[in-house]
Amino acid sequence: MELHDVWFVLIAVLWTGYFFLEGFDFGVGILTKLLARNRPERRVLINTIGPVWDGNEVWLLTAGGATFAAFPDWYATLFSGFYLPLLVILVCLIVRGVAFEYRAKRPEENWQRNWETAIFWTSLIPAFLWGVAFGNIVWGVKIDRHFEYVGSVWDLLNPYALLGGLVTLTLFTFHGAVFTALKTVGDIRVRARKLALRVGLVTAVVALGFLLWTQAHSGDGKSLVALVVAVAALAAALVANQFGREGWAFALSGVTIVAAVAMLFLSLFPNVMPSTLNGDWSLTVTNASSSPYTLKIMTWLAAIATPLVLLYQGWTYWVFRKRIGTQHIAPDAAAGAAH
Amino acid sequence: MDLALAPETLARWQFGITTVYHFLFVPLTISLAALTAGLQTAWVRTEKEKYLRATKFWGKLFLINIAMGVVTGIVQEFQFGMNWSDYSRFVGDIFGAPLAFEALIAFFFESTFIGLWIFGWDKLPKKIHLACIWMVSIGTILSAYFILAANSWMQHPVGYKINKAKGRAELTDFWAVLTQNTALSQAFHTLSAAFLTGGAFMVGIAAYHLARKKHIREMKTSLRLGLVTVVIAGLLTAISGDTLGKVMFKQQPMKMAAAEALWDGQKPAPFSIFAYGDVERGHNTVAIEIPGLLSFLADDDFTSYVPGINDVNKAEQQKFGPGDYRPNIPVAFWGFRWMIGFGMSSFALGLAGLWLTRKKFMLPQHLRVGEDEVPHLVLFKNKALSPKLTPWYWRIATWTLAFPLIANSWGWIFTEMGRQPWVVYGVLQTRHAVSPGVSQGEVLTSMIVLTSLYAILAVVEVKLLAKYVKAGPPELTEADLNPPTKIGGDTRDADKPMAFSY
Numbered sequence: 001m002e003l004h005d006v007w008f009v010l011i012a013v014l015w016t017g018y019f020f021l022e023g024f025d026f027g028v029g030i031l032t033k034l035l036a037r038n039r040p041e042r043r044v045l046i047n048t049i050g051p052v053w054d055g056n057e058v059w060l061l062t063a064g065g066a067t068f069a070a071f072p073d074w075y076a077t078l079f080s081g082f083y084l085p086l087l088v089i090l091v092c093l094i095v096r097g098v099a100f101e102y103r104a105k106r107p108e109e110n111w112q113r114n115w116e117t118a119i120f121w122t123s124l125i126p127a128f129l130w131g132v133a134f135g136n137i138v139w140g141v142k143i144d145r146h147f148e149y150v151g152s153v154w155d156l157l158n159p160y161a162l163l164g165g166l167v168t169l170t171l172f173t174f175h176g177a178v179f180t181a182l183k184t185v186g187d188i189r190v191r192a193r194k195l196a197l198r199v200g201l202v203t204a205v206v207a208l209g210f211l212l213w214t215q216a217h218s219g220d221g222k223s224l225v226a227l228v229v230a231v232a233a234l235a236a237a238l239v240a241n242q243f244g245r246e247g248w249a250f251a252l253s254g255v256t257i258v259a260a261v262a263m264l265f266l267s268l269f270p271n272v273m274p275s276t277l278n279g280d281w282s283l284t285v286t287n288a289s290s291s292p293y294t295l296k297i298m299t300w301l302a303a304i305a306t307p308l309v310l311l312y313q314g315w316t317y318w319v320f321r322k323r324i325g326t327q328h329i330a331p332d333a334a335a336g337a338a339h
Numbered sequence: 340m341d342l343a344l345a346p347e348t349l350a351r352w353q354f355g356i357t358t359v360y361h362f363l364f365v366p367l368t369i370s371l372a373a374l375t376a377g378l379q380t381a382w383v384r385t386e387k388e389k390y391l392r393a394t395k396f397w398g399k400l401f402l403i404n405i406a407m408g409v410v411t412g413i414v415q416e417f418q419f420g421m422n423w424s425d426y427s428r429f430v431g432d433i434f435g436a437p438l439a440f441e442a443l444i445a446f447f448f449e450s451t452f453i454g455l456w457i458f459g460w461d462k463l464p465k466k467i468h469l470a471c472i473w474m475v476s477i478g479t480i481l482s483a484y485f486i487l488a489a490n491s492w493m494q495h496p497v498g499y500k501i502n503k504a505k506g507r508a509e510l511t512d513f514w515a516v517l518t519q520n521t522a523l524s525q526a527f528h529t530l531s532a533a534f535l536t537g538g539a540f541m542v543g544i545a546a547y548h549l550a551r552k553k554h555i556r557e558m559k560t561s562l563r564l565g566l567v568t569v570v571i572a573g574l575l576t577a578i579s580g581d582t583l584g585k586v587m588f589k590q591q592p593m594k595m596a597a598a599e600a601l602w603d604g605q606k607p608a609p610f611s612i613f614a615y616g617d618v619e620r621g622h623n624t625v626a627i628e629i630p631g632l633l634s635f636l637a638d639d640d641f642t643s644y645v646p647g648i649n650d651v652n653k654a655e656q657q658k659f660g661p662g663d664y665r666p667n668i669p670v671a672f673w674g675f676r677w678m679i680g681f682g683m684s685s686f687a688l689g690l691a692g693l694w695l696t697r698k699k700f701m702l703p704q705h706l707r708v709g710e711d712e713v714p715h716l717v718l719f720k721n722k723a724l725s726p727k728l729t730p731w732y733w734r735i736a737t738w739t740l741a742f743p744l745i746a747n748s749w750g751w752i753f754t755e756m757g758r759q760p761w762v763v764y765g766v767l768q769t770r771h772a773v774s775p776g777v778s779q780g781e782v783l784t785s786m787i788v789l790t791s792l793y794a795i796l797a798v799v800e801v802k803l804l805a806k807y808v809k810a811g812p813p814e815l816t817e818a819d820l821n822p823p824t825k826i827g828g829d830t831r832d833a834d835k836p837m838a839f840s841y
Contacts, residue, residue, distance in 0.1 A: 051454035054409065058450045062442035064416050069439040072431020072507070079420020079427075080774040087785045090417055091792060094410040098796060101406035105803055147428075148776040290432040291502070291509040298439060305443040313451050319462055319827055 003299060004289035007070040008272065010302055012265040014066055018059035019130070019168070020175075020257050024250075025049040025056055027176015029096070029123025032116055034173070035180065035195055039109075040326040041188055042116055046100065047329075048183040051320045053100060055313055057093070069298055073147050073288040074272045081141065081149025082133055085156060089126045096122035127172045128165040132156065135164025138214060138264050140274030145281050147288075160213060167210045170203040171260070175253045178237065182246040185325035193241055196249070200238045207234065211260065214267055218274075223266040230259035347773045349782040350422040353789065355755070357414050359748045360793050364408035366747055369483060369530065370537020370572075371401035372476040374564060376469070383469050391819060392812035393557040397541070398472075399807050402457065407800055409450070414789065422782060426762055426772035433499050433510045434489055437517070441485035449478030461818055462828045483533070484526050491522035493763050494754070495590045501766075508766065521590060524583040531575035532682065532750065536743035538568030539685045542692060543740025544808050550733035554811045566693040573686025580679070581636070588637040591764060593651040593664060594757035597671035599633055600626070601647045608633040608645035618668055621649050659765070666759040674753035682746035688739055695732065 028049050036042040049056075068075040079086060095118050103115035139160050142151035177196035181189050211227045219227070237252035268274075272288050275281035289295065375398045382390035416438065419427050427434075452474035459468050497519045498512030510516070542565035545558040588595045596602075600614035602622050610632030616623035631641040638645075646654075648665055655664040762769040 047458075051458040054450040054454055055447065057413075058442065058446045061413065061416055061446055062439070064420075065435065065439040065442040068416075068419065068427060068431050069435025072428055072435060075420050075431060075435070076424035076427040076774075079417060080422075080424035080777050083421055083774075083777055083781045084784070086417060086421060087788060090414055091788060093413055094792060094796075097410040098406055098799075101402065102799065102803060105403070106806070146775075150776065290435070294432045294436055294510045294513075297436060297510075297513050301440060301443060305447075309443065309447045309451075313447070316451055316455055319455060320458060321827065 003292060003295040004070070004285045005270075006299060007066070007289065007295055008265070008269060008285045011063060011066055011070065012261065014059055014063035015265075016258050016261040018056070018063055019172075019261055020254050021056035021059055022053070023127075023168075023172040023257055024175045024179040025053040026123045026127040027172045027174065028180060029119045029176070030127065030173050031176055031180055031192070031195070032123075033120040035177070035188070035191060039112065040329045043104075043329050044184060044188060044324055044326055045180060046103070046119070047324055048180060050100070052313075052316060054097070055316065057097070060093075066298070066302075070290055070295060071272055071283075071285075071288045072290060074283050077143060077147050077149055077273055077283060077288075078137070081143075081151075082136070082156065084153045085129050085133060089129050092122040092126045096126075124169065128169040131165035131168030132161045134168075134264055135161030135210075137273055138164075138218065138268050140271075140276040140282070142277050143273065143275035143281050143283065144277065147281070147283060150277075160210075160217075163206065163210045163213070166206045167203070167260070170199060170206055171253075171257060174199045174203045174237075175250075175257060178241060178246065178249045178253045181241070182250045183323055185323045186327070188325065189323075193244065193246075196241045197238065200234070200241065200253075204231075204234055204238070207231070207256075207260065211263060214263065218267040219263075220267070223263045226259050226263035226266055230256050230263060233259060344779060344783065346422075346777060346779050346782045347770055349779065349786055350773050351769065353422060353782065353786040354418065355752070356786070356790055356793070357411065357418065358755075359751060360797075361408065361411040361415055362747060362751055363744055364404050364411065365483070366529075366533035366536040366743070367540060368401065368405045368408045369476075369479045369533040370568070371397060371404065371540070372472065372479050373534070374537055374541060374568065375401050376472040376476050377564065378560075379469050379472055383465050388815060388820070389556045389560055391815060392554075393561055395815075395819075396557065396807075396812035397561070398456075399813075400544075400804060402453075403800065403803055403807065405453065407796065411793070421785070422774055422777065423762075423772050424774035424776070426767065429507050429767055429772070430492075430763060431507075433492060433496075433508055433516065436510065436513060437485040437489040437492075441482050445478050445482035445485060449475055449482060452478065461823060463822070463826060464824055465822045467826065468822065480530065483530060484522075487526045487529055488517050488522040490754075491519060491525050492516050494525070494758060495519065495521040495586075496763055496766050508763075520586050524579060524586050528576065528579035528583045531572045531579055532743065532747055534568055534572035535576050535682065535685060536747060538565045538570075538572055538689065539743045540740055541565030542569060542689065543737045546733040546736035547808065548811060550730060550737070557812045562692075563696065566689050566696065569685060569689030570693050573683070573689055576682060577686070580682075584636055585638070588645070591758065592646050593648065593655070594666065594671065594754075595637065596646060596648045596651055597666050597668045597757055598675035598753065599645075600668060600672045601633065601645060602649055603647040604644060604650045605647065606634070606644035607631040607642045608637070610636065614672060616668070618665075662760075664760060666757050671753055671757045674749045674756070677749040678746045678753055680746075681742045681749070685739055685742045685746070688736060692732065692736065 028045050032042050032045050036045050064075070067078070099115040099118040099122065103112055103119070106112070133156075136156050136158075139158070141149055142155060144150045174196060177192050177199055181192040181196060184192065208231060211230060215224060215227055233252045233255035237249050237256060240246075240248035240252055270285050271282045272285060273283040275283075290298075375394055378390050378397060379394040381387070382394055419434075452471045455463065456468065456471040456475060459471060463471070496508070498510060498515030499508045500511050501507075502509045516522070541561050545562035545565055548554050548558040549562065584595065599608075599611055600616055600623055601608060601611070602616070607630065609628035609630045611623075611626050611628045613625070613627040614623045615625040633645055634643045635641045637643065648668065652664050656662065758764055760768050760770070762772045
């Protein structure tokens with residue numbers, strides 16, 4: 001396996017980590033409107049992801065930075081080509097981060113409700129747009145001989161990509177509902193489980209459709225295995241959820257995400273961004289990658305840093321392993337006066 | 340196409356606006372993380388409540404800042420690809436590596452431990468919780484270092500070769516990129532300026548409260564900590580600025596000549612305090628100068644030769660072909676002066692404050708009425724003058740809180756605009772760096788969207804800061820004073836309300 005192949009795998013791993021982790025915190029953000037009935041409940045939801053969402057988001061920054069360093073041409077084509085959708089995602093991520101941090105910094109109900117609305121939309125929109133972006137990456141876009149994207153923003157909103165957007169949106173919401181059931185106690189936990197079933201069934205339908213379409217378009221034997229794993233894990237997650245085995249349900253919804261992302265990257269390889277205009281103009285792991293020297297340094301970095309990151313991020317989840325419920329929200333805090 | 344709205348111009352404006360805005364939060368984040376960590380260390384060691392209250396107060400202001408620093412940082416990473424894709428293609432092999440290092444080593448560190456710090460007050464034993472804020476502080480400094488190494492490569496490219504077949508620059512020596520003197524002196528200068536910023540912020544806010552005779556105990560501590568920080572950091576900023584300047588004279592003579600509005604080379608060269616010139620004809624019409632000082636700044640020798648703008652322009656035309664290699668000279672000249680002027684005024688104020696609040700003058704026994712007496716700054720132990728001058732010191736200190744922020748901004752504007760027309764000095768020109776496939780409308784849209792969003796958030800941020808500044812240090816609760824002794828919190832209060840969270 002050559003270094004550029006290693007880096008293709010590592011970037012797939014970074015995106016997988018991002019979707020696994022920020023997937024559930026996007027989901028929880030969406031549930032603030034779908035599940036929570038009042039302010040203490042919304043605050044419980046936000047607190048389940050409070051200590052970790054920031055660390056989760058760094059997976060995106062790392063995926064971006066690693067793509068820049070390992071596949072500069074991929075980074076350049078992707079980011080300049082998907083300009084407006086990325087701008088929307090950027091705006092969402094800015095507002096979302098600020099919303100989490102500023103929401104409880106004033107006690108007024110209006111202030112908090114506005115930030116909660118912001119959290120809902122800024123979780124929902126990127127959850128959808130990342131699917132659209134990946135749909136386009138896998139399917140291929142109009143790339144010319146200079147590796148420039150020459151399509152318009154409307155070309156990006158094709159049926160396949162939009163279906164991909166629905167998959168990430170529903171899958172992340174499901175993942176978030178299962179996470180909420182795992183992390184809470186009381187009434188909210190019971191309702192999260194019920195909601196997880198409904199969202200999970202919808203997810204199963206759209207995900208199956210999208211993955212089969214992908215398989216038919218650009219799949220091979222390996223991607224078929226990943227597809228089967230993804231679908232089986234989703235079904236198993238639904239079963240575990242029904243039996244109240246929340247830890248299993250969350251692990252399995254995680255496996256669904258891992259397998260689905262793996263399937264996308266497997267059907268992409270050895271391309272990183274196919275051209276729909278001419279196959280010779282596609283960006284591949286060889287023509288888009290950095291020099292062997294840069295890749296070697298980056299490999300050393302990844303080999304040393306990644307285990308450490310996993311270790312201390314894992315530790316965070318362990319420190320905050322307790323379930324929380326409305327009784328853990330102090331009355332004054334529910335009104336907003338976090339000190 | 341109208342040049343004023345050309346994608347290159349818009350992309351440059353967007354980069355300038357988003358970078359200067361991002362950099363309002365970065366220095367405060369870097370310094371407040373360390374200062375908060377210092378205060379929390381004092382609490383853990385002495386168990387004095389004033390330190391815990393001060394920790395929570397400055398910690399809150401730090402969190403309000405870092406939230407903005409983090410989210411505006413995402414824009415920085417994205418816009419290289421969005422607006423500057425040809426730059427990314429050309430230098431990704433080199434420039435991407437420090438960015439990836441920053442993400443993997445520094446960002447993960449910072450963001451994970453900040454979550455632990457915010458939510459860990461009632462989940463972690465004292466010392467482990469303290470370690471978390473130190474981890475955040477280390478993360479912020481590492482992050483700054485990698486970014487400054489990347490920027491230094493743009494100022495002075497090293498450790499690379501040009502691959503003609505691929506049409507790009509390729510890395511040959513990563514260690515050289517991380518440790519070249521430009522990176523070291525730039526990091527030294529930027530980090531000390533960051534601490535000058537945080538120190539002045541602390542002094543300004545402490546002065547505000549002291550003027551109102553509120554929260555005396557915490558604010559006296561903060562004032563002293565802030566003043567010491569300002570003085571040490573100010574000194575280091577000046578020293579590192581001189582070092583960086585000497586490096587720049589060698590590596591980017593054009594930038595320094597522009598900073599001095601020195602049109603023609605001179606031996607010895609004077610330092611110009613004020614200059615008004617004619618850019619088209621290439622000379623100054625008015626100038627106030629100190630003879631020989633510029634030679635000294637450039638070379639540690641009052642008599643050495645310093646090349647001027649016209650000389651360097653000619654040399655670069657011979658080397659790189661016809662063209663105008665001069666940056667915007669008024670911006671470079673005034674940016675350089677404003678950076679030094681605003682930075683050094685804060686330093687002077689800190690020096691004055693530290694001298695005026697020496698232990699024997701701070702709160703003389705005979706002037707002290709109660710425990711919470713406002714400290715008068717007794718000038719020369721002059722009882723008549725002191726009560727008049729003290730309020731003025733508090734006022735000036737509050738007003739000058741933002742001076743280092745202004746200095747930082749001009750410092751970056753000078754550094755980045757002084758390098759023009761190059762994006763990578765001597766290697767790649769800015770006009771060849773923009774995204775060819777991105778339309779004027781797209782860049783304009785994103786500039787309008789981001790600028791308006793930033794403007795709204797600035798208002799929200801400042802209001803929130805003002806609210807928490809005015810509120811002062813929080814009252815402590817039982818839970819604050821008795822942190823858990825084991826990780827994950829104590830089992831006996833499993834149903835205890837969460838003390839410190841969103």
